[in-house]
Each structure stands twice: as C-alpha cells, then as structure tokens.
Amino acid sequence: MADIQIRAVRKSYGKTPTLHGIDLSFASGEFVVILGPSGCGKSTLLRMIAGLEDITAGDIAIDGRVVNKMEPRERGCAMVFQNYALYPHMTVAGNIGYALKVSGVPKAERERRIAETAKIVGLQDYLERRPAALSGGQRQRVAMARAIIREPKVFLFDEPLSNLDAKLRVTMRAEIRKLHQRLSATSVFVTHDQVEAMTLADRLVVMNRGHVEQVGRPLDIYHRPASTFVASFIGAPAMNLFKTRTEVETATVRLDGAAIPIDPLVAHALQGRDVIVGIRPEQCRLTREGHGIPARIDFVEELGVGRVIHCEIAGEAFAAAVAEDAEVAAGDTVWLSLPPEQLHYFDAESGRRIEFPLPGTDIPAARSSASITHPTGVLS
Numbered sequence: 001m002a003d004i005q006i007r008a009v010r011k012s013y014g015k016t017p018t019l020h021g022i023d024l025s026f027a028s029g030e031f032v033v034i035l036g037p038s039g040c041g042k043s044t045l046l047r048m049i050a051g052l053e054d055i056t057a058g059d060i061a062i063d064g065r066v067v068n069k070m071e072p073r074e075r076g077c078a079m080v081f082q083n084y085a086l087y088p089h090m091t092v093a094g095n096i097g098y099a100l101k102v103s104g105v106p107k108a109e110r111e112r113r114i115a116e117t118a119k120i121v122g123l124q125d126y127l128e129r130r131p132a133a134l135s136g137g138q139r140q141r142v143a144m145a146r147a148i149i150r151e152p153k154v155f156l157f158d159e160p161l162s163n164l165d166a167k168l169r170v171t172m173r174a175e176i177r178k179l180h181q182r183l184s185a186t187s188v189f190v191t192h193d194q195v196e197a198m199t200l201a202d203r204l205v206v207m208n209r210g211h212v213e214q215v216g217r218p219l220d221i222y223h224r225p226a227s228t229f230v231a232s233f234i235g236a237p238a239m240n241l242f243k244t245r246t247e248v249e250t251a252t253v254r255l256d257g258a259a260i261p262i263d264p265l266v267a268h269a270l271q272g273r274d275v276i277v278g279i280r281p282e283q284c285r286l287t288r289e290g291h292g293i294p295a296r297i298d299f300v301e302e303l304g305v306g307r308v309i310h311c312e313i314a315g316e317a318f319a320a321a322v323a324e325d326a327e328v329a330a331g332d333t334v335w336l337s338l339p340p341e342q343l344h345y346f347d348a349e350s351g352r353r354i355e356f357p358l359p360g361t362d363i364p365a366a367r368s369s370a371s372i373t374h375p376t377g378v379l380s
Contacts (some may be wrong), residue, residue: 011053019045032204033190033191034354035193050079090374095148096117121144144160155187228276286326298310
C-alpha cells in the first residue's frame with residue numbers, strides 16, 4: 001500500500017491550461033473515485049499519477065517519494081484502461097503474465113502466479129483463449145489480472161466499465177470493490193458515472209473544469225453539496241435549483257409566484273439577499289390542491305419502486321419523486337410542498353453553498369444549529 005500526495009499540480013497543453021493547481025491527499029489502502037464530466041481533467045490527473053503525462057507544475061509523491069521525473073514502471077502503479085489494451089495475438093495467460101515475462105521471471109514461477117491471479121478474477125478456465133473469444137466483462141477481468149500480477153502499490157482505473165452493458169457494469173462494480181478489499185491496495189478510479197462513484201468510493205473527488213469542487217464521503221457530498229455544480233451533478237434526477245430572494249418579514253422565498261416558507265432564522269441570516277435554493281426530488285411532497293406550488297406534469301418516469309414526475313415551474317425543469325401508487329399522469333396539475341428543513345441554500349453569484357450562522361449576523365450559533373436541521377456546508 002502507498003499514500004499519494006498531489007501538491008499544487010498544474011497541467012497545460014501549450015498555452016491552454018487543463019488543471020489549475022490540484023491539491024489532494026489519498027491515504028494508503030483507500031479507494032478514491034474521481035468524478036466529473038468529460039473534459040474536466042480527471043483522466044489527465046490519473047495519467048499524471050501513472051507517469052503517462054508530464055506535470056507542468058507542482059509535485060506528485062507516492063509513498064513519500066516525489067515521482068515527477070520517474071518512469072511509469074518505477075512508480076509502483078498498475079493501470080486498467082477503458083479499452084482493455086490487450087494483446088490480441090496472445091492467450092489470456094500470455095496477456096496476464098506478459099509483464100513478468102519481460103521482467104525475466106522464471107517460467108515456473110510465472111505460471112504459478114498466472115494461475116493464482118486468474119483464480120482471483122475467475123478466469124482459471126479461460127487461460128488458453130484469446131481476447132477475441134471473450135466477452136467484454138472477461139476482457140476487463142484479464143486487464144485487471146494483468147495489473148494484479150504485478151503486485152502494485154497503487155491501482156489506477158481509467159473509466160474501465162464504460163464499454164460494458166448496464167447489467168455487466170453492476171456485476172463488475174461489485175467485483176472491483178471485492179478485489180480492492182482483498183488486495184488492500186490504494187485504488188484511484190476515474191469515472192463520469194455518478195452511480196459508479198457513489199457505490200465504489202471510500203472518498204469521492206468531484207472535479208469541474210480543471211478544479212476540485214468537493215472532496216468527501218459519497219453520502220456527505222450527496223447530502224451537503226458544496227456548490228450548485230455538485231448539487232446538479234450528483235443525484236438522479238438532479239437537485240432542483242431555482243434563483244430567488246429571501247423575504248425577511250414573511251420568512252419565505254418565492255417560486256413562480258408561490259411563497260415557500262423557510263426557517264425564520266435562515267431568512268434573518270440571509271437578510272433578503274438573492275440566493276439559489278435547492279431541494280432533492282425525493283424531498284418534495286405532493287399536497288392538497290391550493291397548497292404549495294402548482295405544477296403541470298410533462299411526463300411521468302416509471303422506476304418500478306417509485307415514480308418521478310417531471311414538470312416545468314417558472315420556466316425551469318422541476319422533478320419530484322412520488323410513491324409507486326401515486327395517481328399522477330402527464331397533463332395533470334399537482335401541488336408540491338417543499339419542506340423548509342430540506343432546502344439547501346447557495347450564493348447566487350458564486351454558486352457556493354451557504355453555511356449558517358453567517359458571519360456578521362447576530363444569531364446565536366447554538367440556537368441556529370438547533371433550529372436549522374437541513375445539511376449545511378461552507379461558503380467559500
């Protein structure tokens with residue numbers, strides 16, 4: 001096992017910056033997932049750890065050694081790629097044991113380790129097959145076995161499941177997680193799939209446009225997003241967000257003309273400022289006619305264990321999760337209640353989460369924390 005320290009790392013291609021001063025620390029044995037949309041820099045960062053991309057500025061240290069100038073083979077990392085990167089003319093055994101062969105490991109020792117590694121990933125009956133005769137999931141197991149046999153300190157995964165079908169991705173997620181627990185190596189996994197991120201990660205790094213937006217445990221990030229970007233990127237359907245102004249006298253915010261009650265302490269702390277208010281679809285409630293916010297349903301998404309109604313409110317898409325037996329249909333008008341304790345608040349200009357009590361307010365901290373029960377983060 002090895003820890004990884006990433007200090008003020010920058011990457012530019014010519015005059016075009018890609019990574020803007022990344023500072024991260026991964027503990028030994030930790031499973032870290034780097035999540036973000038295409039083009040955010042996550043794969044570039046992973047390749048810099050592996051030594052496949054040069055570092056423009058900053059340092060990367062693995063197990064206490066700065067590795068900026070080290071060759072990939074010297075870093076103690078093994079990488080699993082999206083496209084498997086198998087040798088088509090070699091058998092499964094040949095692919096798994098190739099690194100040992102070029103390192104001069106004796107044949108008997110090599111064969112023993114190939115057999116042991118193949119058993120770990122369930123390929124012991126496929127050693128004489130070539131990649132063309134394997135399914136996508138089996139090819140990915142070969143790629144993982146090829147990494148395992150090197151006994152690396154660090155496993156690096158670059159979107160390894162994106163070429164698999166949905167059912168197989170679920171199976172492979174479970175296998176990768178079990179493999180990590182068995183080997184106890186430090187793992188860094190890059191993906192744009194939030195389900196993969198939430199189910200695999202000990203700790204999650206959310207990236208956007210070459211910056212780190214938030215780092216934390218998956219559920220902490222889900223319940224306490226640090227910005228509107230994180231709030232909208234994590235969760236399916238995404239968090240509903242709407243820009244509005246707090247009204248101190250009535251302790252409300254307005255959405256499409258409807259007054260939504262908020263915690264009076266929150267209203268007082270925000271002093272009538274413009275904010276972005278968010279609420280998760282599963283926290284919205286259907287209420288009786290004339291109460292809450294009227295919404296006309298565009299379509300109903302059937303999920304089996306429940307339903308999601310998709311509406312448009314104040315010109316913005318709005319989603320609410322409802323029970324499987326809720327009597328709703330496209331074209332219906334329903335009334336939605338937004339519980340005050342489930343609302344999230346973000347600065348309208350920066351998009352960063354607002355923490356309570358706010359600096360400069362006269363609200364006692366103890367009273368505020370006792371009264372405001374929704375998750376909060378930090379305005380930065």
